[in-house]
Amino acid sequence: MTRIGIIVGSSGPNRDSEQVAGWVLEHASRRDDAAFELIDLRDFSLPHFDEQFPPAFGKYQNEHTKRWASTIASFDGFVIVTPEYNHSIPGVLKNAIDYLYAEWANKSVGFVSYGMAGGVRAVEHLRTVSGNLHLAEVRQQVTLHLMTEFEDLTVFKPGAYNLEALDAMLDQVVAWSAALTPLRATPAVSAS
């Protein structure tokens, strides 16, 4: 069965990403076309990038990198849940993405973002980053406005209308993740 990892993209105390990722998981788990699981960056405690070689060389030295790599390698596709920080993504998320290379390739990704403008600027950055990693980003996305989908900017209370966008995004991620399976059978993608 296609395995989709839902990445919890921020790590601060009382982070909203946990509530949002929980909502994604709860809804996605009702589907029978893929298996969904949370990937919490907090569980990996990755330091600031400290590998000796660029990840595209595939010569990981550190145990924390190998553990992160084997987790990401075990999924066929991803949903990234991210807040917007300074019109981009949280540093902790970018750091975690930067650690790896081949493990992201020829898989699919969809985005769920939140912020004062729905987190759309963060997702535009993520699309550029994904492209460099051969990670196929789907068009549909879920954009959650802090003023309307969160009570007092903190308690996540999403309107039911968001489910249509979530379903459309999940449809695409599952379909593309499955469709790209043959490409993942061939090992390396060029780093150039």
Ligand SMILES: Cc1cc2nc3c(=O)[nH]c(=O)nc-3n(C[C@H](O)[C@H](O)[C@H](O)COP(=O)(O)O)c2cc1C
């Ligand atoms: C360092 C930092 C920068 C932020 N910059 C933006 C921003 O540029 N645009 C925006 O809409 N919200 C911004 N915010 C607000 C966050 O998007 C909002 O607080 C969000 O709920 C945080 O998610 P989290 O609790 O999962 O970290 C920023 C918050 C932080 C902590």
